[in-house]
Amino acid sequence: xxxxxxxxxxxxxxxxxxxxxxxxxxxxxxxxxxxxxxxxxxxxxxxxxxxxxxxxxxxxxxxxxxxxxxxxxxxxxxxxxxxxxxxxxxxxxxxxxxxxxxxxxxxxxxxxxxxxxxxxxxxxxxxxxxxxxxxxxxxxxxxxxxxxxxxxxxxxxxxxxxxxxxxxxxxxxxxxxxxxxxxxxxxxxxxxxxxxxxxxxxxxxxxxxxxxxxxxxxxxxxxxxxxxxxxxxxxxxxxxxxxxxxxxxxxxxxxxxxxxxxxxxxxxxxxxxxxxxxxxxxxxxxxxxxxxxxx
Amino acid sequence: xxxxxxxxxxxxxxxxxxxxxxxxxxxxxxxxxxxxxxxxxxxxxxxxxxxxxxxxxxxxxxxxxxxxxxxxxxxxxxxxxxxxxxxxxxxxxxxxxxxxxxxxxxxxxxxxxxxxxxxxxxxxxxxxxxxxxxxxxxxxxxxxxxxxxxxxxxxxxxxxxxxxxxxxxxxxxxxxxxxxxxxxxxxxxxxxxxxxxxxxxxxxxxxxxxxxxxxxxxxxxxxxxxxxxxxxxxxxxxxxxxxxxxxxxxxxxxxxxxxxxxxxxxxxxxxxxxxxxxxxxxxxxxxxxxxxxxxxx
Numbered sequence: 001x002x003x004x005x006x007x008x009x010x011x012x013x014x015x016x017x018x019x020x021x022x023x024x025x026x027x028x029x030x031x032x033x034x035x036x037x038x039x040x041x042x043x044x045x046x047x048x049x050x051x052x053x054x055x056x057x058x059x060x061x062x063x064x065x066x067x068x069x070x071x072x073x074x075x076x077x078x079x080x081x082x083x084x085x086x087x088x089x090x091x092x093x094x095x096x097x098x099x100x101x102x103x104x105x106x107x108x109x110x111x112x113x114x115x116x117x118x119x120x121x122x123x124x125x126x127x128x129x130x131x132x133x134x135x136x137x138x139x140x141x142x143x144x145x146x147x148x149x150x151x152x153x154x155x156x157x158x159x160x161x162x163x164x165x166x167x168x169x170x171x172x173x174x175x176x177x178x179x180x181x182x183x184x185x186x187x188x189x190x191x192x193x194x195x196x197x198x199x200x201x202x203x204x205x206x207x208x209x210x211x212x213x214x215x216x217x218x219x220x221x222x223x224x225x226x227x228x229x230x231x232x233x234x235x236x237x238x239x240x241x242x243x244x245x246x247x248x249x250x251x252x253x254x255x256x257x258x259x260x261x262x263x264x265x266x267x268x269x270x271x272x273x274x275x276x277x278x279x280x281x282x283x284x285x286x287x288x289x290x291x292x293x294x295x
Numbered sequence: 296x297x298x299x300x301x302x303x304x305x306x307x308x309x310x311x312x313x314x315x316x317x318x319x320x321x322x323x324x325x326x327x328x329x330x331x332x333x334x335x336x337x338x339x340x341x342x343x344x345x346x347x348x349x350x351x352x353x354x355x356x357x358x359x360x361x362x363x364x365x366x367x368x369x370x371x372x373x374x375x376x377x378x379x380x381x382x383x384x385x386x387x388x389x390x391x392x393x394x395x396x397x398x399x400x401x402x403x404x405x406x407x408x409x410x411x412x413x414x415x416x417x418x419x420x421x422x423x424x425x426x427x428x429x430x431x432x433x434x435x436x437x438x439x440x441x442x443x444x445x446x447x448x449x450x451x452x453x454x455x456x457x458x459x460x461x462x463x464x465x466x467x468x469x470x471x472x473x474x475x476x477x478x479x480x481x482x483x484x485x486x487x488x489x490x491x492x493x494x495x496x497x498x499x500x501x502x503x504x505x506x507x508x509x510x511x512x513x514x515x516x517x518x519x520x521x522x523x524x525x526x527x528x529x530x531x532x533x534x535x536x537x538x539x540x541x542x543x544x545x546x547x548x549x550x551x552x553x554x555x556x557x558x559x560x561x562x563x564x565x566x567x568x569x570x571x572x573x574x575x576x577x578x579x580x581x582x583x584x585x586x587x588x589x590x591x592x
Binding site for chain 1: 309312317321376387388396398424464516555572
């Protein structure tokens with residue numbers, strides 16, 4: 001008899017559990033509406049404004065703003081700085097991930113914290129430290145001046161400041177992924193007689209290529225868009241030490257709003273491309289990247 | 296009594312390249328980050344006690360630090376509340392455009408801060424899309440029999456409120472991205488048990504679902520706060536930069552530097568770093584406690 005009553009008693013309970021993890025439709029609707037409104041005012045409107053303001057004076061004005069010599073010089077400089085800073089941080093990031101993920105040693109946690117340190121330093125301070133070292137009144141200022149080397153208010157300063165602020169990006173994507181993969185593949189390759197470099201190039205790199213690309217993508221976006229750190233070391237000499245974000249600032253402060261937004265729209269386009277690639281990577285290679293998103 | 300002399304600073308491994316990899320890492324880290332930061336503290340310390348005291352206690356320094364830290368605190372709290380709601384909605388509900396919105400959350404990571412700055416300033420300026428709607432909402436309340444008054448004068452851009460708008464923008468993804476994976480991995484059984492035992496939905500959420508999310512929420516809060524304290528690019532366009540009112544600490548560092556007051560800039564930067572590090576350390580200690588209690592999430 002009790003056997004016969006059991007199913008009927010369990011059935012409503014199961015329906016109950018399905019509902020137990022859900023809020024009422026009204027609550028769901030309110031929470032979704034709150035989320036969308038928040039994103040509208042803080043994300044979508046700012047993004048849309050860039051393109052609307054850029055297009056405000058028509059195509060000709062837009063083309064003129066992004067093809068004038070100073071704008072082109074800014075684009076070139078931004079690309080040049082990123083082309084040096086990003087590969088540098090990629091190599092260092094791979095080295096850091098290899099040491100941290102594949103070996104056990106004392107002080108590892110301290111090293112990880114120190115690699116992440118630039119994230120908690122204001123970009124302005126990241127620029128300031130190089131002015132204090134290499135500026136006219138800095139520790140090495142007079143020596144550099146005597147030897148005719150310019151670091152601050154010149155390309156080397158821009159690169160140093162950019163490397164500082166983008167230092168952790170590649171390493172912090174690679175470390176968790178390489179840690180989750182372990183060392184068994186590399187040990188097998190070495191045991192089978194592969195040289196260390198061959199093991200690294202044909203076993204390790206292919207295993208982590210998507211999280212590596214993910215890190216490089218984020219590193220590049222920050223390197224090209226960095227403002228505070230380069231603003232301090234650049235001196236903002238037009239056509240010489242002005243990167244794209246600094247050019248946007250100068251135009252904006254000279255009340256050339258549409259031109260500022262035109263150059264800004266190029267940077268916003270870069271951000272959108274970054275976002276699309278990043279999302280595609282997350283959808284297709286989520287497992288590799290999920291490891292790094294969860295720490 | 297035998298004492299094994301087993302001090303090893305690294306576990307043996309058959310993998311090669313430890314020396315090279317660690318050497319490259321430590322050299323680059325020292326040259327780019329550690330030595331320059333040490334130079335900053337040396338410069339600040341070298342200013343001498345009288346000058347350090349003068350910079351540290353000048354009303355303009357204190358006002359800027361107060362704005363940067365209080366603004367970052369408010370922005371991080373706003374982002375904690377809305378970030379939790381956003382993560383919840385993205386993980387648990389199905390609605391059209393959910394994946395698109397999920398991707399859009401990371402926009403502040405990708406959009407250069409100067410671009411965000413001029414765009415936010417244009418929107419929240421008195422004649423902007425949002426700013427022009429806010430002007431009629433001005434109000435002022437004075438608490439009877441006191442001098443305490445508060446209100447909203449209808450302006451966001453070029454006031455401390457503008458600073459907060461920019462700081463909310465740049466801190467937005469942190470809480471969502473730290474809370475989301477934890478929510479995804481929560482097992483439903485405890486929640487179902489709570490419901491079957493008769494707990495209301497609200498009580499289930501606050502007493503069963505959210506406690507294990509707390510450490511992640513705290514991590515997101517700290518990341519958003521740390522980012523907001525030092526933020527410069529997105530803030531300076533919308534802040535108006537009025538000394539003592541809407542001038543943030545990083546801007547005051549830049550101003551001192553432009554006046555060739557290197558020591559003053561270094562002292563202020565060192566103060567900012569020390570306060571941030573102390574706060575982050577304190578929160579990490581609280582978090583270690585939370586982790587011990589709710590497991591490693």
